[in-house]
Amino acid sequence: MKRISVFVSIFFLCIGLSACATTGGPLHIASGQGDLTAIKNALHAGADPNEHKGKMTNIVDGWSPAGWGGPPLHHAAYYCRAEAARVLIEKGADVNAKGGIGLTALHRAAVKDCVEVIKILLEKGADINARDTGFQYSPLEWAALSGSSNAVRLLIEKGADPEEAMFKLQTTNKGKLPSTMNPEAGVQLLSAVVRRDKKAGQPAGFKDMFEGGRPEARSDVDDIPSAKAKLNKNAYAIVIGIEQYRQKLPKADFAVSDAKIMVEYLTRVLGYPEENVITLLNDHASNVDLVKYFEKWLPNNVEPGASVFIYYSGHGAPNPKTGDAYLVPYDGDPSFIDETGYSLKRMYAALGKLPAKKIIVALDSCFSGAGGRSVIAKGSRPLVMNLQTATALAANMTVLSASSGEQTSSTYDEKGHGLFTYFMLKGIKDENVVKPDGSIAISDLFGYIKPQVERIARKQYNNEQSPQLIGAKKN
Known part of the structure; x- marks a missing residue:
């Protein structure tokens, strides 16, 4: 040596x-x-x-x-x-x-x-x-x-x-x-x-994660608010948006737009340094990418007292045998979900090892296999899962989920975003839930999101969608 x-x-x-x-x-x-x-x-x-x-x-x-x-x-x-x-x-x-x-x-x-x-x-x-x-x-x-x-x-x-x-x-x-x-x-x-x-403007040959650039604003939340929290150098985020998959899976409409705008809110409103925000879109969000960033990048960077924000927009899937819920990476296959998916248990376990003060996980996905932003192996039946009790969370972690375990998550077509993501962003923008240090009053934000999502899902899509707030610390 x-x-x-x-x-x-x-x-x-x-x-x-x-x-x-x-x-x-x-x-x-x-x-x-x-x-x-x-x-x-x-x-x-x-x-x-x-x-x-x-x-x-x-x-x-x-x-x-x-x-x-x-x-x-x-x-x-x-x-x-x-x-x-x-x-x-x-x-x-x-x-x-x-x-x-x-x-x-x-x-x-x-x-x-x-x-x-x-x-x-x-x-x-x-x-x-x-x-x-x-x-x-x-x-x-x-x-x-x-x-x-x-x-x-x-x-x-x-x-x-x-x-x-x-x-x-x-x-x-x-x-x-x-x-x-x-x-x-x-x-x-x-x-x-x-x-x-x-x-x-993107130069020739530039391999930009924001392929094609940010889309034109389609709703009020695409107009970024001018108020910005103080830069927090000890704030880290992973933002994932998977709209198209290697397998012939249904398209997860607006997932990439959701992820792109979430990055802008994090860096331009909530005080996250751009170099501390990892963005994984479509083929840059493979199973290996998720393992790499959750299990290597975060532990190597997050310091005591840090704030961590995780956002996922894309398909979820259940394991019909065990009932476990999985994120579906770009190269995921619902028929081999154990081998190709990234389980919520594994993600929560990795996050739970971090010395962060607060961890927020926002999931604009669903895990029943009943449609919407959820897929399941061919021939399997949709499951009823209880996301509230499925996995024990670390005391510093709070999860915002777009729907309950048996429901599907809708898109809000006229706004160009997932229904849950739209009202999450609108709450951050309009509802005074952002503290001066850039942290979010989660209970207040959830109190705004839940009734709005339930109302639009019922009125416009004849669908029951009730967002969930999971975790020991909800403030």
Whole structure:
């Protein structure tokens, strides 16, 4: 363990301060200096463009290559020598060759914000998702850690996944990084770039979780209220909206719209930092995604005294044999719900381990299998479940459910949202239930939601839908 720590320290000294050099020959030095004539002469004399120089020495001739050696292309990339990189590649340099701790030339260029080199490397086939062997970071994650904002923007435009990068940095072991590398600052940079690109319009190739952008307002709740609570850096949320499924399941109408607008209320009204809100839509809400964020991201981020908000809009399903209720992920299959679903018991158990002061779970779904936002295995009959007694909740947790166990949950077509979600948002907007610190007076909010949902469900849909408030603490 001590040996590894020394290795890491030396590596960052070299990467961060450029204080190390290789015993590299003329081609390595010329590549770092961008001396095209010297590069061509060295190649003409038989120098290998893929030779790895890894022995560390003192600074050579006033120039210091980028830590732990590597092929000449790595030195050109680290020092932003775009033309040198182009010449080396033309002469056979491998754009995906790995140097010290498995870094590629693209990693090196990303660390130093060398956008012209990045463009050349990607054009010539560099792997945008390559991970080093020491920390398992991608070029985008290294760029964010290094504060290289131009590289972050370019890599995202070229297809790197900012959500994956934010998750990686949020779950990193800070103890393995030097004090100069701040994962939280990296997450903030990624979040800021994503936010700026949304405002400017989605660039080509940008993998945006809000595919197609936010829809035009269809109801009063889509007009976000101007009042905003004070930013709470210790507030975290997971928002899930699954409208379309991999299996041939009925569409969960408006589930994505529900999730998108909920994110805006959290960040623009309730004081949740954007970087603390995870949004999972459609195919980004697979079973693996739910496990990852509930059972890894939350425990790694939530601190004592935190506020946690969970929102789910999409299908629920029962297990006909056990009566357990499940969220249906994007890749869920009601016929194999144990294997492909994410049970409420499992979710509540994961949440119950958090050191949070208050946890609110809002479920615009139903679990009977009788239709609406509920599905069931073919040939099975709908179930009557008692959500109030189905699972014991932690003392700091409160659950708002769109309907009781035997009922279905309706959409409010003229408003473009789930019926429960619409009145939840309307209550937050109009009913003075938001406290100055951004917390919600749950009993007051529920007291508004329940009769409104029951009235509209009965009048417009001839349906009985009674929202439920579950949990020991309801204030």
